[in-house]
Amino acid sequence: MSEIQVNRRLLSENDQAAALLREKFGREGTLVVNLISSPGSGKTTLLEATVAAMSRTYRLAAIEGDIATERDADRLRRHGIPARQIITGGACHLDARLVRNELQKGGLDEADILFIENVGNLVCPTSYDLGEDFKVALLSVAEGDDKPFKYPGIFSRAAAAIITKIDLLPHVDFDVEAVRAQVNTLSPDGHFLLTSARTGEGVDGWCRLLAEKLNAKRKAADRADAPGN
Amino acid sequence: MSEIQVNRRLLSENDQAAALLREKFGREGTLVVNLISSPGSGKTTLLEATVAAMSRTYRLAAIEGDIATERDADRLRRHGIPARQIITGGACHLDARLVRNELQKGGLDEADILFIENVGNLVCPTSYDLGEDFKVALLSVAEGDDKPFKYPGIFSRAAAAIITKIDLLPHVDFDVEAVRAQVNTLSPDGHFLLTSARTGEGVDGWCRLLAEKLNAKRKAADRADAPGN
Numbered sequence: 001m002s003e004i005q006v007n008r009r010l011l012s013e014n015d016q017a018a019a020l021l022r023e024k025f026g027r028e029g030t031l032v033v034n035l036i037s038s039p040g041s042g043k044t045t046l047l048e049a050t051v052a053a054m055s056r057t058y059r060l061a062a063i064e065g066d067i068a069t070e071r072d073a074d075r076l077r078r079h080g081i082p083a084r085q086i087i088t089g090g091a092c093h094l095d096a097r098l099v100r101n102e103l104q105k106g107g108l109d110e111a112d113i114l115f116i117e118n119v120g121n122l123v124c125p126t127s128y129d130l131g132e133d134f135k136v137a138l139l140s141v142a143e144g145d146d147k148p149f150k151y152p153g154i155f156s157r158a159a160a161a162i163i164t165k166i167d168l169l170p171h172v173d174f175d176v177e178a179v180r181a182q183v184n185t186l187s188p189d190g191h192f193l194l195t196s197a198r199t200g201e202g203v204d205g206w207c208r209l210l211a212e213k214l215n216a217k218r219k220a221a222d223r224a225d226a227p228g229n
Numbered sequence: 230m231s232e233i234q235v236n237r238r239l240l241s242e243n244d245q246a247a248a249l250l251r252e253k254f255g256r257e258g259t260l261v262v263n264l265i266s267s268p269g270s271g272k273t274t275l276l277e278a279t280v281a282a283m284s285r286t287y288r289l290a291a292i293e294g295d296i297a298t299e300r301d302a303d304r305l306r307r308h309g310i311p312a313r314q315i316i317t318g319g320a321c322h323l324d325a326r327l328v329r330n331e332l333q334k335g336g337l338d339e340a341d342i343l344f345i346e347n348v349g350n351l352v353c354p355t356s357y358d359l360g361e362d363f364k365v366a367l368l369s370v371a372e373g374d375d376k377p378f379k380y381p382g383i384f385s386r387a388a389a390a391i392i393t394k395i396d397l398l399p400h401v402d403f404d405v406e407a408v409r410a411q412v413n414t415l416s417p418d419g420h421f422l423l424t425s426a427r428t429g430e431g432v433d434g435w436c437r438l439l440a441e442k443l444n445a446k447r448k449a450a451d452r453a454d455a456p457g458n
Contacts, residue, residue: 146298149297
């Protein structure tokens with residue numbers, strides 16, 4: 001079997017596992033968000049701020065993907081939500097079976113929102129469906145304003161692009177409007193959010209988006225369950 | 230063939246192509262540096278500063294790896310050195326055959342130093358030998374001080390770790406000594422450099438390291454050519 005054939009088979013097996021996960025998350029009414037970015041764009045830090053803002057109102061849980069170390073799950077557990085770490089060894093992305101196996105260990109059920117923080121990587125996680133409701137691409141202003149066009153795969157598939165660390169804008173060359181235009185080209189219907197977990201700016205808008213997506217998912221499920229359907 | 234078998238075969242084919250490249254670079258006396266980091270750590274910006282500092286004394290050339298866009302090679306050509314862009318399509322790393330094919334197109338010969346800027350990724354490029362003399366891992370202070378232990382593969386294989394964007398240190402939480410300790414654990418003989426391409430700080434030390442490595446390579450080649458060998 002060639003590399004391409006093996007990749008196709010793996011992706012198709014992954015899609016089957018992801019479909020089962022999506023069904024399960026649908027039954028349980030859990031909104032699932034797959035966060036993807038370079039290392040160090042601030043995924044865990046944004047989640048810490050999200051937990052601080054939302055955990056009194058919603059049941060939150062997290063799965064953290066990393067090549068090595070339990071550090072990120074530890075950080076979120078310290079914020080009082082259940083979190084499990086998947087250590088991939090060498091692999092540069094999570095896949096649906098890793099997520100399923102982690103969920104089977106228990107402790108993450110009955111969440112309103114499950115965050116899946118992927119391995120820090122703008123390329124490999126892009127093709128792997130994890131049964132999520134939507135993908136989010138994060139980009140810190142320190143990474144430069146050419147990145148959406150350099151990594152079009154993730155920015156075209158993400159339902160939301162979150163620009164992080166905007167408190168650093170005075171100290172770096174980063175043209176927000178140029179990035180907004182790139183993201184709009186790649187994902188015309190996507191959300192575009194500016195945040196700083198350090199100052200808290202924009203975190204409310206992100207939390208509002210999550211709450212809206214959760215409500216929309218539950219309303220759609222209620223309609224499907226209504227008599228006559 | 231399983232995924233693992235395919236990967237092993239690919240790596241072994243890559244190693245053969247890399248060995249031939251290394252022989253060629255040795256014959257031609259070209260020092261070859263493989264730069265690896267996350268997207269947006271400042272590889273191209275460091276190379277621009279390096280070209281500004283060294284191109285009057287040394288013949289420099291670059292191969293730029295990216296998923297999409299010619300942008301990085303354009304930036305270096307504007308600085309007056311020959312540069313070729315390899316667009317990998319979806320692949321998250323360069324490999325030795327891509328580099329060989331690009332060199333065969335001509336225009337990069339007779340360089341004293343050839344920089345190979347890998348695709349922005351801290352994981353995938355790690356295992357692929359490109360025939361380089363050494364790998365360099367870059368990490369910007371905006372990415373956080375936990376990264377060497379989270380991405381041990383590259384930081385243990387790199388002969389030099391370069392901390393970039395140190396002009397941002399007053400604005401971010403980044404413990405330089407903690408990072409130095411992680412890098413020392415992973416690569417006890419490695420170089421550890423602090424740089425800011427924006428202010429120029431530390432760029433001289435990096436250029437000095439390159440000059441030393443080039444001289445050492447040429448002296449070793451002269452000794453091998455000397456009568457009696």
